[in-house]
Each structure stands twice: as C-alpha cells, then as structure tokens.
C-alpha cells in the first residue's frame with residue numbers, strides 16, 4: 001500500500017523476478033513483487049482464462065484495438081482482427097525499426113512463450129559471458145534452473161506416431177535430406193498432459209491452438225512453479241496491474257519506488273510510493289533498460305554507469321516459411337509446443353539454430369515455419385528522447401541482414417534438395433523474411449558492464465538487475481533457461497554476501 005516500507009521489492013514477475021522472489025522468500029526476506037500485467041486467474045465469460053490463437057479477443061493483446069500477430073499475413077492479406085482494448089497478455093512494443101513481443105502478467109514471458117527450454121552450448125555460453133564460471137553454471141545453476149522450471153522431454157515413440165507432430169517430422173525430414181542435423185528440444189509444457197489431451201481424457205490446450213495468448217492447461221508457467229513456491233513460504237506479496245515509474249534514493253536509507261496502478265481498461269486508479277531497502281529490476285530486457293535509462297536521464301539515479309542502455313540484441317531472430325509439396329502434408333492438427341530444432345550452430349560460416357515451429361491454423365496448409373536463431377553481431381542502444389519523454393531503441397532495419405544471410409544458407413539448401421520454395425505471403429506481401437520483430441530481446445544492462453559480475457548496479461548499494469537485460473544480445477538458443485540459471489547464480493551470491 002501507499003507509504004509502506006518493504007525489505008525487498010522486485011519489479012516484474014518473469015524469469016529473473018520469479019527466481020529472485022523464490023530465493024529471497026526462502027531466505028526469510030519478505031518480498032514484494034510489482035507487476036504491470038494482470039494476475040491471470042479469473043476466467044472470462046467463455047469459462048477460460050486465456051483465448052486461443054484462432055479466436056483472439058481483448059485478452060490477447062496489451063491495449064490494442066487490433067491484433068498484431070507475429071505471422072500477420074496470409075496469402076498476402078493482413079490476417080489481424082479487431083479486438084477490445086484491454087490489459088491483455090501479449091504486448092507487441094513498437095520501436096523505430098523493430099517490434100518486441102513480451103508477456104504481460106504474473107509470470108511474464110512464461111505465460112505466452114513456446115516453452116522451449118534449451119540449455120545453451122557451453123562453448124558459446126563461455127564466448128558470450130566469459131566472466132561467468134561455466135563449470136559452476138553447468139554443474140549447478142543450469143540443472144537447478146531446469147528443475148525449478150519443470151523441464152521435460154517428449155516421449156519419442158509418441159512423437160513419431162502422433163498426427164500432432166507431423167509438421168515437425170516433415171520439417172526434420174527435409175532438413176536431414178539436405179544434410180543438417182536435428183535435435184529434440186525440451187519444453188516446460190507437460191508432455192504427459194499433452195498425451196492425455198490427445199487421448200481425449202483432458203481438456204485440450206497445446207492441442208487446441210493455445211500458446212501466444214496463453215495456455216489454459218498443461219503449461220508449467222512461472223505462476224505454477226517458481227512463484228507458487230515463493231508464495232508457499234508465506235512471505236510473498238504480488239501487486240498486479242502496478243507499473244513502476246521511478247526509483248530514487250530515499251532520504252535516510254533504501255529507495256523510493258513510485259508506481260501507477262491501473263484497471264484492466266487502462267484507467268489509472270492510484271499512484272503509490274513505497275520505500276524498499278532493496279530493489280531488484282526484473283522488468284525484462286526492454287522493461288529494465290527503459291526504466292533505468294529514463295530514471296538516469298531524469299536525474300533520479302544520475303551515477304548509473306554509461307553502459308546502462310547498451311548492448312541490446314535480438315538473439316539473431318528471423319522467421320521464414322517454406323511451401324511443401326502437395327504430398328508433404330504438415331497436418332491440420334498441430335501441437336503449439338515446438339519439440340524439434342535444426343542444429344547448424346557449429347557451422348562457422350553462419351551458425352543457425354532453427355526451431356521447427358507449428359502453424360496451428362486448424363486446416364492443412366503445407367507450410368513449414370521456422371524461427372531461426374543466428375549469430376548477429378549488431379547491438380543497439382536505448383536512449384532517452386527528451387522531446388517525447390520516451391525511450392528509443394537504435395536498432396536499424398538493415399541490421400537484421402546478417403541473420404537473413406545465415407538462415408538463407410540453410411533454407412536455400414533445404415529448398416534446393418526438396419525442390420521447394422519460400423512462402424512470400426506470411427510476413428507481408430512478397431516478403432520472405434520475418435525480420436522486423438523479435439521474441440528474444442536480450443541485453444541493455446549487460447552483466448559486467450552496466451552492472452558488476454553479479455548484477456549489482458554500481459554506486460547504488462541495494463539495487464540489482466536480475467533478468468534478460470544482463471545477457472549481451474545473443475545466447476544461440478531460446479533464452480529463458482539461461483536467464484533463469486544466471487538469476488539463480490546471481491541471487492545466491494547476493495543473498496550470501498549482501499543480505500546475510
């Protein structure tokens with residue numbers, strides 16, 4: 001409540017925030033999580049908490065009048081739909097030359113993502129984060145993160161026979177025919193539950209086109225794992241629909257945290273000020289970077305390092321689709337949870353790790369869709385724009401080209417071998433590459449540059465960064481396992497050295 005004093009305040013409830021919340025509460029520290037999105041627990045008039053990809057309503061997007069689907073065209077026509085303006089679960093945040101998809105709600109990105117739980121290749125992890133002890137990460141913190149997240153693997157016998165993964169088998173066959181290796185990818189979706197959906201004994205979710213606007217069942221999102229465990233300690237408080245706007249040193253000790261509370265229609269219902277002994281920034285790569293850059297520019301935390309706002313990358317994300325032959329059906333029925341990837345990361349000429357993505361349209365389309373992760377060297381910067389009062393991101397449209405070049409090598413080869421072509425009607429009109437949006441924003445407050453080696457903000461004892469903004473722009477695989485493991489490592493150190 002307004003005027004309260006709390007020992008620990010966490011801004012945001014995604015992976016970094018959920019890890020901090022669990023480990024702080026377990027250490028006996030009363031912890032307050034402030035989350036701008038809703039707590040997704042109350043069913044709508046259709047009896048469901050979340051809406052499906054095929055029937056989006058207000059619940060789908062964060063305050064938009066029209067959906068902004070990642071694959072937003074079909075046959076060259078805009079496939080978006082008008083919706084009611086509401087505090088929906090998926091945000092597409094538009095910057096000058098890219099738009100960034102992010103989860104909004106208690107659980108952050110875990111509410112909307114594909115659940116792919118990939119531990120990065122050790123050599124690349126060391127290349128990206130050389131100051132972090134990789135022995136310790138791979139022996140201790142990656143296993144801890146995988147356990148805490150509830151990561152599981154698909155039953156391969158079922159995978160080989162079920163209609164729901166025909167799209168993945170077709171994608172695998174064409175990749176292997178062109179000489180690429182493929183790999184099964186772990187997930188946090190409960191595959192045992194998915195088999196029961198298939199058997200008709202449980203309500204369908206992944207098998208009912210639910211994913212980017214939330215899963216009503218089956219998904220081990222953070223509200224069911226880390227945050228539930230934190231809550232069970234009795235020391236966790238969560239304030240949904242509260243957005244932090246400012247953090248500044250309090251007179252005496254601690255920090256003054258200002259926040260705005262809204263209702264689900266977006267009306268401001270209250271402004272509150274809380275004092276916190278310690279503040280953990282866990283608003284995500286974009287959220288934390290924007291907050292810190294704006295707070296610094298407004299003179300509230302003037303001594304933050306110059307590197308705050310730097311080192312942002314899109315994890316080399318680019319999407320593409322291929323048109324299969326008429327006999328290569330990918331299935332009207334597709335699970336929304338990816339389970340297979342094409343692994344060409346060790347190709348020095350252009351590393352690519354591509355998820356074979358579903359396109360759960362409910363009808364046969366002969367489409368193979370991919371989200372490629374590439375090694376893109378370009379890095380952007382967040383800066384405060386004094387004329388608009390907003391934070392800009394310097395990413396340029398042309399900076400995605402290295403990702404296209406790398407992905408094109410792989411998919412040109414696959415197309416050549418299969419005698420197939422790209423689809424050019426899914427990301428625009430005559431547009432092959434989905435290169436103007438990102439699922440994996442990383443960096444902006446990079447470990448060891450904007451913070452010390454554990455996420456402490458220099459000059460401001462008691463301020464910490466714990467989320468994806470610490471990872472310098474690229475990790476070579478889907479990022480949430482890395483974000484979680486790094487948060488586990490850093491919070492353990494912080495609790496032992498700063499909070500004991």
Ligand code: FDA
Pocket residue numbers: 011012013014015016017034035036037101102103104105106107108109110112113114115116117118212242243244245282283284285287288291439440441467468469477478479480481483
């Ligand atoms: P995250 O974004 O999860 O959490 C930040 C939270 O802070 C949000 O809940 C936000 O609302 C809140 N917040 C922001 N500003 C605030 C403020 N000022 N005040 C209060 N709260 C604030 N990754 C992966 O590994 N496997 C996958 O399969 C996928 N798939 C995928 C699909 C889609 C559609 C998306 C959008 C993303 C993915 N990802 C993914 C990416 C993954 O979800 C992402 O990397 C993590 O959620 C990032 O975790 P963080 O803890 O950094 O922030």
